[in-house]
Amino acid sequence: MPTKSKKTKNVRVAAIGGLGEIGKNMYCIEYNDKIVVIDCGIKFPEDDLLGIDYVISDYQHLIKNRDKILGLVITHGHEDHIGGIPFLLRQLPGIDIYAGPLALALIQSKLEENGLTKDCQLNEINEDSVLDFGEMSVTFFRTTHSIPDTLGVAVHTPEGIIVQTGDFKFDLTPVDGQPAPNLQRMAKLGSDGVLLLMSDSTNAEIPTFTKSERFVGTSIRNIMGAIEGRIIFASFASNISRIKQASDVAIEQGRKIAVFGRSMEAAIKNGIELGYLDYPKDTLIEPKDVNKVSGDKLMILCTGSQGEPMAALSRIANGTHKQISIVPGDTVIFSSSPIPGNTASVNHVINGLEEAGANVIHGKVNNVHTSGHGGQEEQKLMLRLMKPKFFMPIHGEYRMLKIHTELAQLCDVPKENCFIMENGDVLEVNHEKAEVVDHFPASDAFVDGNGIGDIGNAVIHERQLLSEDGLVAACATVKMKTGQILSGPDILSRGFIYMRESGDLINQAQKQVYHAIKQCFREQQHVNESMLNEAIIDALQDYLYDKTERKPIVIPMIISV
Amino acid sequence: MPTKSKKTKNVRVAAIGGLGEIGKNMYCIEYNDKIVVIDCGIKFPEDDLLGIDYVISDYQHLIKNRDKILGLVITHGHEDHIGGIPFLLRQLPGIDIYAGPLALALIQSKLEENGLTKDCQLNEINEDSVLDFGEMSVTFFRTTHSIPDTLGVAVHTPEGIIVQTGDFKFDLTPVDGQPAPNLQRMAKLGSDGVLLLMSDSTNAEIPTFTKSERFVGTSIRNIMGAIEGRIIFASFASNISRIKQASDVAIEQGRKIAVFGRSMEAAIKNGIELGYLDYPKDTLIEPKDVNKVSGDKLMILCTGSQGEPMAALSRIANGTHKQISIVPGDTVIFSSSPIPGNTASVNHVINGLEEAGANVIHGKVNNVHTSGHGGQEEQKLMLRLMKPKFFMPIHGEYRMLKIHTELAQLCDVPKENCFIMENGDVLEVNHEKAEVVDHFPASDAFVDGNGIGDIGNAVIHERQLLSEDGLVAACATVKMKTGQILSGPDILSRGFIYMRESGDLINQAQKQVYHAIKQCFREQQHVNESMLNEAIIDALQDYLYDKTERKPIVIPMIISV
Structure with missing residues (x-):
């Protein structure tokens, strides 16, 4: 060797x-x-x-x-x-x-x-x-x-x-x-x-030393034991132990269980197939049937404990969920901790649920998470x-x-x-x-x-700017040989400010673009499109920042003829 | 086989x-x-x-x-x-x-x-x-x-x-x-x-999960780092790790160390011999020399963290220690938790130390014990x-x-x-x-x-009664053939109440005993000493309980002639 x-x-x-x-x-x-x-x-x-x-x-x-x-x-x-x-x-x-x-x-x-x-x-x-x-x-x-x-x-x-x-x-x-x-x-x-x-x-x-999952089970049992109305239980779909602990108590209380959220449905299906979860016959009911069961005989298991905007819980909180509206007497249990960065979203959902009349129980206060x-x-x-x-x-x-x-x-x-x-x-x-x-x-x-991989950091940066200050586009048709402006400039914006309510700002912005184009042709011999674009961006960015202290992305759209 | x-x-x-x-x-x-x-x-x-x-x-x-x-x-x-x-x-x-x-x-x-x-x-x-x-x-x-x-x-x-x-x-x-x-x-x-x-x-x-001893070391270091005056450090003598941690900080601060209490002295001697403790030359000073060192350059290690009445710390607290009196600026660190049953004694010592002007730092508040x-x-x-x-x-x-x-x-x-x-x-x-x-x-x-083994539960029970309500003794010299009381009855007490300040109670108690003896001879034909004792106990216990709601041990002392 x-x-x-x-x-x-x-x-x-x-x-x-x-x-x-x-x-x-x-x-x-x-x-x-x-x-x-x-x-x-x-x-x-x-x-x-x-x-x-x-x-x-x-x-x-x-x-x-x-x-x-x-x-x-x-x-x-x-x-x-x-x-x-x-x-x-x-x-x-x-x-x-x-x-x-x-x-x-x-x-x-x-x-x-x-x-x-x-x-x-x-x-x-x-x-x-x-x-x-x-x-x-x-x-x-x-x-x-x-x-x-x-x-x-x-x-x-x-x-x-x-x-x-x-x-x-x-x-x-x-x-x-x-x-x-x-x-x-x-x-x-x-x-x-x-x-x-x-x-x-x-x-x-x-x-x-992190608390045992069993300890959370005891808290969940105590808390659910005192709830008389409908229970909405939100956790990570992957936390099968948690789902099992909540389900076991619900079953003991004679509650039916409805599952909302695709990942929660998948988790429960897998959990049953692999023997981690076990539901007596007729315990699981279809989402469409939740309103046929009285609140004290129902638990809803759902995703969205991280405040994800499209998840079931967020839609319940903001009143846009098809099957479920919060009624007084409902209790929502967040059996999770917000991942750092999601705190604001979670708080938003909690506020929404409480404003709609639900009692909300969440992690740190109640030992319903470890x-x-x-x-x-x-x-x-x-x-x-x-x-x-x-x-x-x-x-x-x-x-x-x-x-x-x-x-x-x-x-x-x-x-x-x-x-x-x-x-x-x-x-x-x-x-x-x-x-x-x-x-x-x-x-x-x-x-x-x-x-x-078709999106890089530059794209993300643009989305950040767009999300913060929106965009302002300036359109004009320009005869490149002469510098004649055949149409426009027109200004449109998205996510910036209500331009229509600031007619003066639009008028002034149009004038800034107009002058920028004219100046470009006055001062340069061979004007091309990118020179015009640059001039428009400079003029409009400066003007808008000066008037609004915002920096929207400026998109010049020159149609050259 | x-x-x-x-x-x-x-x-x-x-x-x-x-x-x-x-x-x-x-x-x-x-x-x-x-x-x-x-x-x-x-x-x-x-x-x-x-x-x-x-x-x-x-x-x-x-x-x-x-x-x-x-x-x-x-x-x-x-x-x-x-x-x-x-x-x-x-x-x-x-x-x-x-x-x-x-x-x-x-x-x-x-x-x-x-x-x-x-x-x-x-x-x-x-x-x-x-x-x-x-x-x-x-x-x-x-x-x-x-x-x-x-x-x-x-x-x-x-x-x-x-x-x-x-x-x-x-x-x-x-x-x-x-x-x-x-x-x-x-x-x-x-x-x-x-x-x-x-x-x-x-x-x-x-x-x-119990905190590591190292964690206590960090607290001791932080606390001692902020103390400018004299430090009196009390712990179990057997807790050599704790003694080492406090000593190390004291040595870093340039403090001399004096040791009080026989078990603490023995522990430090053993600890040095076995290599668990190490003191630079001239760090340990004799108890008699403590007052030759300025407070900011001294730590006293002592026993008594459980409030033991004869230990160094208790005597310091009640002002009966030969070498050490508390002066304002002294800090006493209890690096221990009271064993249940000692809480009152420890609190007593803490009160004494604080009344004398010391700053006292103890376990639960300051993480100086685990x-x-x-x-x-x-x-x-x-x-x-x-x-x-x-x-x-x-x-x-x-x-x-x-x-x-x-x-x-x-x-x-x-x-x-x-x-x-x-x-x-x-x-x-x-x-x-x-x-x-x-x-x-x-x-x-x-x-x-x-x-x-020469003391059993009965003895302990008597000590309990004595400790609670004291004793009352009644002495009399009685001629057993006739029932004549030749001297007494005299009443004396220990640990009961101040009999002298209750002349009437003594007088009345004497009368109770006198009548009990007389009644005994009137009602019984062959009176013996134990009959008299019993009669005196009954009479006196009832009378004293009636008047004071206390149950002292009653000791009749009949000298029969």
Whole structure:
């Protein structure tokens, strides 16, 4: 056997997404020209990404290295871990995907929706699976999170074990039927020797141990026990444990259950098929029948707990929902915490519901929510179980990653062995040392409708400007040889100010454009369209800012003849 | 090899102390006529045990079975785990004792004080020690608590592993130099299969994860950083980590340190010898020199954080301390929580200190204390690590044991496999089943000065009555043949009310006694002393209760001639 080159002795670890952000998790572990990919998520756009449906990663690193890819291993079925799969498969058909039963069912639905079922091989795994990839192998350990079937991943390489925790909390008393975290297996990895730990940083700013889901169940039971009217229960569709806990209480109270929202319907269908959920006959009723059941015998399960404008709950709140109007006596339970950035939207929905007469119960006040991610004590517990030589915080914004490395240092990982990385940074690690040696492009790619990557930051910036100050267009037909203005200039605007109510402003703006065109022809010898455009933009922007302190996008539309 | 009788196949597990109480921990694990004893503690008397110094266990079960005892294994050096050793050795000399370095040093001091060094063999152990006792062997696992060198104990029997956790929290970031809990070893025991888990129940009522000692260090540093005057720092002498954290900050601030209180002096001496504490030359000063150092350059470490009346701090608070009087600008830090039952005494000391002009900083408000025992999350973590077949909560009052069994059930130990026991109850357990089959005497024994066991509950009850309402004695010299009262009756009282200020009450009481004696002779033919005593007690008790609503102990003292 020939001596291997230095390069092949290192494991190369990188994030395609998931570092410096919450969302679009995707990591790759490379050894000797073979790559194991872990997760493929989307990120939900923040409020400033106007008109964008999702954000995914730029997959060009994987496309370039397509022949090295051994497979895509999925930790769990949340969108920020599986949502990118359809977009990846369009660019890289034929990848083998390995996932637990629930995640697999959710992926299957996605592939069916997108007509991609033939573009990959789906393989069901559980925590006892071993993926034998030759020099590398992959094993798993059971964790707990806000969705069942959550796995941590251990990639065994000749240089040592690379552990990626997936999303986790240590829920030591998970709700019925779900197993506790496999502490023994984690400790065994620690005893065997973990080279690099890549661990979930989401709650690195929370100093405590996250409450068990069971604890939330108790609160939900107490709260629902005191409600006499109709209950509208909103949570993440993926939080099947939560849906089960609320459903169990509703069933005990003899309530029928109606489900609103496409993702909630899909989640409940999957949950029933996989045995996580169980509804007695005739408990689930059709949305159209909700008004046939008296309020005290009804619970509505719905999406929209994040204030999403098109979700059922927002439409209920603003009175535009077809089947449901709030009546006094209704109680709406938000069994969730607003993701930062959604707070305003959620508050807007809560206000709407309360104004319509509902009683609204939400997270922090009432213990009707707990995080799916472990706090500092659990992050330290993972560190102490794994006892890694090197540490790389993942799944978090910069400040979370930073705090997580401080925790690692308190747990005896030397500071120089902790790596706060960015998407695209490549960490080379072997049994002796680790360093960041390379970087590949891994920027955001925006998904807008069906288009991927046809929208860049410049487009988003324009949408931001449009959303803030609107646009003003100036049209004129100009004879380019003479400078004669044959028609116009006409001014129209969208999202700016009510021009009609400011007749003077329009008149003056028209005059500004007129003079700008005339001046252009006076001062220049060979006037072309772009010179006119520039002159109009300058003149109109200055004038409008001067009069209104706004900066609408100015669009000159010269028809040259 | 002959078939063993059924009896020898069972492991017999019992507590000699520690169940239904916080204190005097002592457990025994018996297999095939051999006994491993774990810990030998005292209990500090509660307020209603008047005049009692300590409470220990009745050791008669061990005395009867002296030939079976293999050794006494110590989990850590707190008084409620080692304090009973001198009393045990007086009754059972020659026992082998196994303990970690710090506990061993503390035991050694006790034995020297009591002249008992020749009565046992002391053996130093650490978490890697294996005690080979033939059919049984004992191994250890490192835990964390409020004293260094804390071990959990695993007794390996042919029927399975019996784990006794000792006192523990999961301090995942212990202060400098101390190791974290050995999660890998605990998980390995769980993988190998734990037959019975006996686990610390102290904080079963606290739903959270107990804060790390390091967190307290940060608070102490912040608080001490803002103090300009003299600092008086009070904590348990055994809490060496706490003493180290306060000392480190004081040293950084250029303060000299004076130590008050015998147990604090001993703790610091041991801590230095064993390497847990380190003071630069000339940092520690003699108590007599405290007034030679300016306040901003001095910290006083002292005992008395529980309000003990004879401890340094109480004497400082009430102005009877020889060297130290409180002056304005002094800050007293209570780095402890009052043990329930001591709250009133602690408040009394705090009031005294504040009245004298000190600024007092205490536990809950300022994060200057954290418990040494794990909360519910840590108790569940221990259960999940050990995955026991049977469970027996130890180290706690009944309600704590009760809640702890509920946690065990949430962690998948069946209810019928959980045993809430009392001191003296014997649990027989084999690899298939467990049941309580026997009970031996294991009552409290009171230590009052040098006497052990010469004080029983009746004496304590009398002390209670005396302490509540005092005593009233009636003396008279009576000629028994005639009934003539030769002198008296005289009335004297202690702890009742100021009789002198109630001349009328005395006069009337004398008359009651006089009439009672006379009536006795009138109505009875053969009057004896006990008849007179009874008559006097009845008369005087009724009269005094009628007039004062108090029930002093009435002591008739008839001198019969």
